[in-house]
Amino acid sequence: MENIEKQVREYAKKLLADGTVDVVVGYEGGTLPFQTTPCFITDPDDAKRLVWNRFCSVNLAKYVHDIIFGHKESQKRAKPEDRTKKKVGVIARGCTTRSLTIHLQEKQYDRDQVVIIGVPCAGFVANKKMSVAVDGKEVIACSVVGDSLSVQTKDGGKDVPLKEVLADNCLTCRFNNPIISDVMIGEAAPPMPDVEKEYEEVEAFEALPVDERWAYFTKEMGKCMRCYACRNTCPSCYCKVCFIEQNQPKWVGVGIDETDTQVFQFMRMFHMVGRCVDCGSCLEVCPMGVDLRKFLKKLDKDDFQLFDHRAGEAMESAPTLSVHSEDDKEAFIFEP
Amino acid sequence: MEKRVIKKDALAGIIKKMAESTLVYAPVREEDNLLFKVLEKGMEPLLDFDNAKNAPKNFFFPQTEVMMRYMRTERGKELSTGEGEIQEAVLFGVRPCDARSFVLLDNLFNDPKYKDPYYIKRREKTTIVSLACVHPPYTTCFCTSVDGHPLSSEGADVCLIDLGDTYLAECVTPKGEDLLKKMGDLPKADQALEAKKQELSDAAEKEVNGAVPAHAIKAWLDENFENPFWDTIHKSCLACGTCTYLCPTCHCFDITDEVKKEDGRRIRSWDSCMSWLFTVETSGHNPRTSQKERWRQRAMHKFKYFVDNFDAIACVGCGRCVMYCPVNIDIRKIVTDISKL
Incomplete structure (x- = not known):
């Protein structure tokens, strides 16, 4: 991993120095031991700030979209001939490239506006799982040593097997290597351990009686405080104005009424059909630990099993909701 | 200022008993989250905890609050007040930093010129019991940089200080004194406990990790x-x-x-x-x-x-x-x- 980090820095520096890109989006070290923070390098000499480790969690595709769109907005008043294109370099693992693919499929920007620095990925450490592993104590220091995570709290040190603290979406990830890239750094990563168990959790949930499923849904949504961190970190949530903030007409109340929260969450989820790459960003950023994945994964499973599609798996695999064919399955509409 | 002593193992019982007749907000564990909640039957208030994830401001300044209701009828518009009667309540287990937040919020919601009746009513009817930070819970704590102190009783009506086997209960306001009276006949604190408190206070201050130049900017x-x-x-x-x-x-x-x-x-x-x-x-x-x-x-x-x-x-x-x-x-x-x- 250190080696990949080194190469990433070198490559980013080169891209910036020769003017191939205006900015490189990556991760840098944070102020807390288990945190990295997205960073935006414009000066080649700053490329040494870039890190690549097990704490790089947030999906950076969101920022690529934001930067390109922000630039587009700023160009609106320029004469057409004076308009420039922003070129963004991005450190991208499998899920990030799937999100970029979705952006490209949905014509958000052109392929030549993004330079994808592909990195192999072996999964990131989920903050919440790490916190549970140390009984909610504050993590004072932590580091990855081989296959385990060494965590320090004020009660002492503890070694936790890495597999126990890797994000659930990483453990079952089938796309831990980039789908598309302009350069690939390092060797391809080996498959993740639980790929075949991808839908196990969803299947177990599906098997529950409907009232139990509803009870779980209402319990989980009851935790939500509507900070919208999930939506804001999601690369597929790029609407200029989200339905939740529209007020002509107003779709959802602004308060914390139980039903309003539920409507926000399931409406957002429905917008994710065939567009959720299971990157785990929404779970990782949620301050209240809402289990969104249970429901998003169900949509992912339906997308795959009914429409033979996986979000962002390939440029030529058109998004489910963007195509229609006569033999599309529809039984689920009548017999949910 | 009245000072009493509460046996450590008796406190949880006292709070739960109080919750039977009064509205009590306290930190509770809810799955992996530690949150301030209304203490309901069967819930265990936490005494040994770091701090709740949510700030207790919600009890005075709710995330959503109905200010008024109106109805269109044939006779015209009918107006009514928002929520029902605001109840007496006890907010238990507030850390000194959070207790101080109420003093800051009072500045705004209870300004001499602009009074916010919604906030003020709740604030008046609630007695705040704080739990001093004998050991500041997090490395990210920086209360001492922003005029707070881990053992401060500012903003609280009663401040509890963990002395090992007992809590030293300091009444800060008459509201706090009334509450302590309701807790039963508690023994008075002696001088020795006062000295111990000072010792803990000095040690806790040194334990606060961060120094942030908040005033300097x-x-x-x-x-x-x-x-x-x-x-x-x-x-x-x-x-x-x-x-x-x-x-x-x-x-x-x-x-x-x-x-x-x-x-x-x-x-x-x-x-x-x-x-x-x-x-x-x-x-x-x-x-x-x-x-x-x-x-x-x-x-x-x-x-x-x-x-x-x-x-x-x-x-x-x-x-x-x-x-x-x-x-x-x-x-x-x-x-x-x-x-x-």
């Missing part, structure tokens, strides 16, 4: 509304409401009308300067065009505007925004960076 903020520094904070910001919603002192709100056929209600709900919607005008124009301006507002509001208005920094150093920011934007670092400019 005011002069810079006064002069630098426009400065390239403001370009350096916001880029990674997700514009979510985590920092503002978990913050004990953030108090911006929005007022909306929700109408269903003939019935309407006017609700006040938390707003967040991190949201693009924060200052959008009816015309569609937004004076804060990007996250940069929104972040400047957050920093300025806490360390300049509030100081200008009320002579106090609007931050209590609880560290929640530091711990829970999804992308690790750290207010301690921002303040420190500004102090070096």
